[in-house]
Every structure is written in structure tokens, then in C-alpha cells.
Amino acid sequence: MLKDVASLIMRHTVPSRRHLTPELVLRLITADTPLWRAAEDQVPFKDPFWAFYWPGGQATARYILDNGDIIKNKTVLDVGCGCGAGSIAAAKMQAKRVVGNDIDPYAVVATKINSEINNVSIETSTDNFIGAKCAEFDTILIGDMFYDEEFANMLFKWLKILVSNGKTVLIGDPGRHGLTDKRREHISLLARYDLPEYCCMENHGFRETTLWKLNK
Template sequence: MTIHILTCVIIKGKSVPNCNAEKLRCGEENLNVSANLPCRIVYVVLPASLNRCRHSHNHTRTTNFARKMHFQRMNFILSKIKMQSGRIYPFPALPKSPLGFLIPDTPDIYKMAHYSNSQKILIEQIIAETNLSSEHLTPELRLHLITQSCRLWTSYPQDSPFLEPFWAFYWPGGQAVSRFVLDNSHLVKGKCVLDFGCGCGASGLAAKVSKAKQVTFNDVDEVAIEAVMLNGLKNKITVDNVSTENLTGMPCQHDVVLVGDMLYDSQFADEVLTWLRGIHESGSLVLIGDPGRFALESHPLRASLRCVGKYELSPSTVLENNGHTQAFVWTFR
């Protein structure tokens, strides 16, 4: 569903000087605002099918009319919009365009107007410290990643605003699982999918693109979940089910479980593989992406896996991952 951002001006709050008179029409209701009136901006998110609003300039001063307009009438207009769309969010202090309040090219971050201030700060940090990258096995997905041109690529850990930004790297196993899902969409179409240790969320987003019925993005790092939401927004994919629980060892009701490059430590790999084998035995499909790390290759359950996909990694991914040149997708026999 296409989303449009529209602006509506409320006569309350901080004065905004040097503002051209604007007119917002919504259905049969007209709202006229003149220059130098105390007002703030409310951003209204409407589905495209309900977008019946038009913006136009009104250079006639309507000061007397605007000053007499009751705030209750403003609320009535906004309530009418809210009944149509179900979404209406305040977002103060947005930058003005040359047309005053009218900002037709609103950046994606402003669509997150319902986020808390701390979430907005975190999202701004993610945007500032990463690049949108398509240089990986799934160029269909643009992802916020730390690349060689980013400040954090050569910074010390203490200089990073993020504690452990594993989500900011598109690990080889995650790339392989995501590519495999996109190339074999029938495996997830109409299914309930779990992206375990989702990181940047690419595998779950690939499942969404492949028309999975429902996708749960799981990562114990809350910053990763914010990055997933941002990546979903950038790719126009709805992320509506997230989890920060440690799901290892817990019952799993999903039809498909995606695991991208989670077997990096021998002890943790043992816990995860034992859990995944139980999920497989319960009838779910388990797809594991890995570039050949020792924790998987040396594990006894490695013999219970069969390879269903093999991919050559890009030069930049090879550089980031200690010379691993390939990534594989495994499932239980």
C-alpha cells in the first residue's frame, strides 16, 4: 500500500514567522492559515487510496477568519481524517520547505512520527553512521550497513555510539539464506517465518518479499530491531512483528526458521543446533546460512545437514570476513 505524507497546520503552540498563507482542503473542510499566527505542524499519514487532499497557495490574508477558528474545529477535521486512515501522528519542529509548511518530499524518517524521542535519536545515529548498500548477494534490498566509507569502519570500539553493531554488517551466512529465500520463494510463501538473530533483517525482509504470511524478526539487540524497522521502511516492506527475547531452547510454532551466520561460537553453536534439530523434528523447515566457520564444520550435527545452496561472495564481503569466499545454505536431512 502506497503511503503519502500530508501536512496540516494547527493554530496553537510556537509562532512560525514569515509563513506564506496556505490552504489545505480535505473533503469538504477548508482550513486557512495566515502569516504570523501561532501554529505547529501535524503530519498526517494517509493511504494513497484515501488521499483526497490538495495543497494550493492562498495569498489572500485571512487573519480575522483564522483567529476566530476554534481549536475544536481543528480537532474535528483531524478526527475526520483519522477515521479514514487510522493513522495520525504529531511531529513538531520539522524543517520548512520554500513553500512554508508544504513539504512534498518528506524524508523517510519523518514517517516514523509515532516513535519516542529516544528511538528517533537512535534512528538518526543509524542513518548517520551507515551507508545504504546494495553491494551484496541481494541487491534487491538496500540496507543500512557499515561499509569501508563509513567513519566506524576505522574507528575504535569506544568511539562507536553502538555497543555491538553486529546488525550493521551483512554477514555471509545471512546473505546466502536471503538469496536462497528470494530464489526459492515457494518455500516461505504463505508460511509463518522466524528470522532468528535477524541482525539487519535481510533474511526476514526476503521472506516478506517472497510473500510469507507472517515474519517474526528476532534479535536480542534492541538496536538491531530499530535497524530492521529502518531497512524495512527503506525497502517499502512492513515490519510488524519483532522480538528481543532469547528464543534458544524455546518452543517454536513457525513453519520456517531462517538462521544466518549465528554459528560463530562453538558453545553457542551447540545450543542453537540442538534447538534447531528439535524444530526440524517437529516438522518445520530450518535453513542455516554459514560460510564454513569452524563452529559448524566441527560440530557432530554437521553430518545431519545437507547443502541446498552455495554462493560466491562479493570482494567487499570477502574483505570483511577474513577471506571467506563462499557461503552455504544448509538444512537437516
């Protein structure tokens, strides 16, 4: 089964460095693939969010690659890992342990493929960690997950509990409506990045992306 999924992903994606982290090569659906313009009934995946490198994830990975000390020797959980870029960046910067987590099984297979391409070793999990204590992790990565107000409310409450228990929470986000002004009062801006023009076209007009740290 996993071999079949991996084969399907390899067949419908292409290696890309056209993003904020060209140090990483990631297999993605891009404008160079037939699926980019395919009708919905021609796409062999259901909601292949993992096949795109979303801007919040790009901010997370870019910051980690530029500031390796924030992750070195840490145990890292990358929630909603998608294509796995944040996990891969953490592993490259010598995190002690990295788990790429996504409830979509295709995402964790894609993450494994991308980690192998980038010559790093990470674990993967399809468990739903939201609400869990995450006792075995020091650092939690969250990218592009504030897309829906109801979900954002549940997510933010959980993240605040984690921070109160000593965890570091890094949030990559391009300005989605779920990261409200009220929630921004509880986070500190670590970095802001301009997206390359081709990334803007791929991401519905977002022109910049940011990385935040959740305050205690």
C-alpha cells in the first residue's frame, strides 16, 4: 500500500527548489505538472494539500535554516507537516528527534520521500496530536493552520497550554484570517519574508509570510 502511494506521489509531482528554501528540494505539484490545471475528477488524490509548499511552512523552514540554534538538540513535532519542509529543516539543523505529523497518510508518505531526497532521517505519524500533552517534545511547529475560525480557536487554546507547560511553539502564517489581532497579542514576530513572485501566484495573492513565537 505505502509503495503504491509513494509511486503515485512520484508520478504526479516534480522536484522543486522554486521557493524560499532552495536548499531543500521538494516533490510538489507545480505549474510544470499536468495536475496543476487538471479538472477535479482527474486528480488522483483527495485534497492534496501536502503537494504544495504553503507560505507559512516556507517561513518556518526558512527561519529554522537561518537560526539553527532554536532547534539544535531539541525534540520537534511538526503538526500538519504537509510536504515535510519544516521537519526536514529541523533535521538538517541537528534537532535531536523530529516527528512529521499529519492526519493525511499521503502527507506523511510525501514527507518521507522528501526527507530521503534531502538526506535526513525523520519519523512520521498520522496521530491526531491536537489536545495531547506532547510530553516527549520540546518544540512544536505549526504552519498555515489558522485558516478557519472554529478550528483556530481550538488550536490556539491547545498551543497556549503547551507553552504554559514549557514548550516552544513556532507559528508560520502569511496572514490568514484565523490569526486574528486578538491572537497576535499573544505572539511575538520573529521574521517576515517577501514571497518570490511565482510563490505569490501559487498562493492566491499572499505577498509575504511570517514566523511567530507564542508567548507564555
